[in-house]
Amino acid sequence: MNSRERTLLAGLAGGILGIALACTGFWLAGRARTPGALPPKDAGVLAEVLDRIQANYVDRTDNHELMSGAIRGMVGELDPHSAFMNVDEFRELRIATEGNYSGIGVEVTLESGAIIVISPIDGSPAAHAGIRAGDRIVAVDGKVIATAALADSVARIRGEPGTIVKLSIGRKSAAAPLEFAIERAMVSVHSVSYEMLEPGYGYLRISQFSETTGADTDQALGALQQLSAGRLRGIVLDLRNNPGGVLDAAVEVSDAFLERGIIVTAKGRAPQATFKMEAASGDLAHGARIAVLVNEGSASAAEIVASALHDNGRATLFGRKTFGKGSVQTVLPLDDGQALKLTTSRYFTPAGISIHERGIMPDIPLPDVAVPDGQQAPAAASDPDVRAAVAWLKDETALAAARTAPGGAGG
Numbered sequence: 189m190n191s192r193e194r195t196l197l198a199g200l201a202g203g204i205l206g207i208a209l210a211c212t213g214f215w216l217a218g219r220a221r222t223p224g225a226l227p228p229k230d231a232g233v234l235a236e237v238l239d240r241i242q243a244n245y246v247d248r249t250d251n252h253e254l255m256s257g258a259i260r261g262m263v264g265e266l267d268p269h270s271a272f273m274n275v276d277e278f279r280e281l282r283i284a285t286e287g288n289y290s291g292i293g294v295e296v297t298l299e300s301g302a303i304i305v306i307s308p309i310d311g312s313p314a315a316h317a318g319i320r321a322g323d324r325i326v327a328v329d330g331k332v333i334a335t336a337a338l339a340d341s342v343a344r345i346r347g348e349p350g351t352i353v354k355l356s357i358g359r360k361s362a363a364a365p366l367e368f369a370i371e372r373a374m375v376s377v378h379s380v381s382y383e384m385l386e387p388g389y390g391y392l393r394i395s396q397f398s399e400t401t402g403a404d405t406d407q408a409l410g411a412l413q414q415l416s417a418g419r420l421r422g423i424v425l426d427l428r429n430n431p432g433g434v435l436d437a438a439v440e441v442s443d444a445f446l447e448r449g450i451i452v453t454a455k456g457r458a459p460q461a462t463f464k465m466e467a468a469s470g471d472l473a474h475g476a477r478i479a480v481l482v483n484e485g486s487a488s489a490a491e492i493v494a495s496a497l498h499d500n501g502r503a504t505l506f507g508r509k510t511f512g513k514g515s516v517q518t519v520l521p522l523d524d525g526q527a528l529k530l531t532t533s534r535y536f537t538p539a540g541i542s543i544h545e546r547g548i549m550p551d552i553p554l555p556d557v558a559v560p561d562g563q564q565a566p567a568a569a570s571d572p573d574v575r576a577a578v579a580w581l582k583d584e585t586a587l588a589a590a591r592t593a594p595g596g597a598g599g
Contacts, residue, residue: 234258238251238254241254256272256274259272260272263528263530266530266531267515267531268297268298268299269297269513269515269517269529269531270517270528270529270530270531271528271529272526272527272528272529273526273527273528273529274526275524275525275526277343277527278519278521278525278526278527280346281519281527289374289375290346290347290348290349290372290373290374290375291313291345291346291347291372291373291375292312292313292314292317292319292345292346292353292370292372292373292375293308293309293311293312293313293314293315293373293375293377294307294308294309294312294314294315294319295307295308295309295431295432295485295487296325296341296342297513298341302324302325302333303324303325303333303341304322304323304324304325305319305320305321305322305323305324305325306321306431306485306487306511307321307429307430307431307485307486307487308320308321308429309375309377309395309396309431310377310393310395310429311375311377311378311395312373312375313370313371313372313373313375314370317368317370318368319355319357319368319370320359321429321483321484321485322359322360322484322485323357323358323359324357324358324359325341325345325355325356325357325358326356326357326358326365327355327356327365328341328344328345328353328354328355328356329344329353329354330354330356331344332356346372347372348372349372349373349374350371350372350373351371351372352369352370352371352372353369353370353372354367354368354369354370355367355368355370356368377395377396377398378395379394379395379396379397379398379400379401379404379433380392380393380394380395380401380404380405380407380408381393381395381408382408382411382412383568383569384412384415384416385424385568385569385574385578386578387416387419388416388419388420388421388422388585389420389421389422389423389424389578389581389582390412390415390416390420390422390423390424390476391423391424391426391568391569391574392405392408392409392412392423392424392425392426393426393568394425394426394427394430394441394490394493395429395430396430396431396432396433396489397430397432397433397434397435397437397438397441397489397490398433398434398437399434399436399437400437401433401434401437401440401441402436402437402439402440402441402444403440405440405441405444406440406444406472409444409472409473410472413474420473420474420476421476421477421581421582421585422476422477422478422479422578422581422582422584422585423473423476423477423478423479423581424478424479424481424568424574424577424578424581425478425479425480425481425493425497425503426481426568426574427480427481427482427486427490427493427494428481428482428483428485428486428507428573429483429485429486430485430486430487430489430490431485431487431488431490431511432487432488432489432490432491432513433488433489434489435489435492437489438451438452438489438490438492438493439451439452439465439492441493442467442492442493442496442497443467443468443470444471444472444473445471445472445473445478445497445502445503446467446471446496446497446500446502447467447469447470447471448466448467448469448500449466449467449496449499449500449538450464450465450466450467450496450499450500450538451465451466451467451492451496451538452464452465452492452495452496452535452536452537452538453465453535453536453538453540454516454533454534454535454536455533455534455536456516456532456533456534457532457533458532458533461516461518461532461533462533467496467500477504477581477584477585478497478502478503478504479503479504479506479577479578479580479581480493480494480497480498480503480504480505480506481506481507481573481574481577482494482505482506482507482508482510482548482550483507483508483510483556484508484509484510484511484547485511486507486510486511486548487510487511487512487513488511488513488514490510491510491511491512491513491514491543491547491548492535492537494510494548495537495538495539495541495543495548496537496538498548498551499537499538499539500538504551504552504580505548505549505550505551505552506550506551506552506554506573506576506577506580507550507553507554507573508550508553508554508556509547509548509549509550510543510547510548511547512543512544512545512546512547512548513543513544514534514535514536514542514543514544514545514546515531515533515534515535515544516531516532516533516534516535517529517530517531517532518530518531518532552576552580554572554573554576557572557573
């Protein structure tokens with residue numbers, strides 16, 4: 189990939205309200221082709237519509253705003269993940285992939301005309317307020333969302349730090365919409381955290397995939413090796429409520445645990461939209477067993493990592509079915525500083541499976557233990573999913589030791 193391209197895998201399936209729009213694919217710094225002229229018939233219809241609006245609409249109109257709206261509508265009709273971004277939105281996307289942006293910090297998608305939360309970002313205003321994966325945004329500042337375009341809804345929710353946005357949230361467990369008043373803030377995403385749960389067993393949390401996540405994961409694995417005095421037996425890799433992020437980071441994280449094997453493939457119409465990424469030798473976990481935690485908020489880049497480790501026989505998946513975003517978006521900058529985000533390909537797991545709108549089923553399902561409204565999720569050491577994963581890791585370690593002991597099954 190040349191220096192004028194950046195790889196993104198904003199696994200984000202729709203948009204981060206704050207805003208990092210979900211994309212999976214290539215960030216192209218230049219225009220791919222010379223623009224072609226509209227067919228005369230289509231150009232004539234567009235010109236006639238603009239003329240009729242200017243002559244007859246009840247209020248004065250601005251041609252630039254009309255054309256911007258026309259482009260948004262055209263791109264938005266393609267699929268929920270394609271979008272037209274103005275200069276400000278494009279700037280915020282670039283900032284967000286670096287791990288910092290302004291907003292409430294929640295990943296959303298458009299589903300059957302409804303704005304659905306994929307997941308809140310760890311430590312964000314949305315997470316602190318109690319927004320959950322699967323919540324449906326019913327209204328913004330008292331205005332009901334019907335079948336609004338995703339980009340328009342995102343624009344209504346994001347804003348300057350320190351300002352308040354009021355959300356009405358539909359939740360399956362609630363009979364009536366829940367009301368939230370959330371103060372927007374600068375969301376600084378520290379995507380990697382780690383700790384030792386008990387001797388020999390570490391915990392690694394990745395909340396999303398930003399530009400630094402790969403390097404931060406390498407450092408975290410090194411720290412866990414030191415904390416365990418080189419006797420790291422198992423790792424719980426927590427990808428729950430991870431909406432995705434930068435593709436390069438997802439590949440780097442997968443590669444950190446693999447000696448070899450395919451990480452992800454993608455197929456599209458354009459040559460650059462078809463690719464295969466493979467692991468280089470060097471397992472930084474040194475063979476320690478891996479239990480990966482996933483749930484309905486694990487999307488795109490998180491699903492790539494989960495499937496790469498699973499399909500290569502490196503990890504066992506625990507939790508609940510993942511979100512199921514298997515399409516690739518390419519961010520195409522325009523000459524005037526705006527940009528298009530287009531779905532350009534679909535990606536496949538190492539086993540050759542498309543998880544789009546299907547998700548990934550875990551090897552070991554775990555019940556969804558809901559956190560009561562107004563309460564924070566438990567710390568890792570007391571989290572029931574984490575405890576179940578650690579128990580499995582310890583059992584597997586004990587079984588392996590028994591098989592290799594003198595007189596054991598493997599002796």
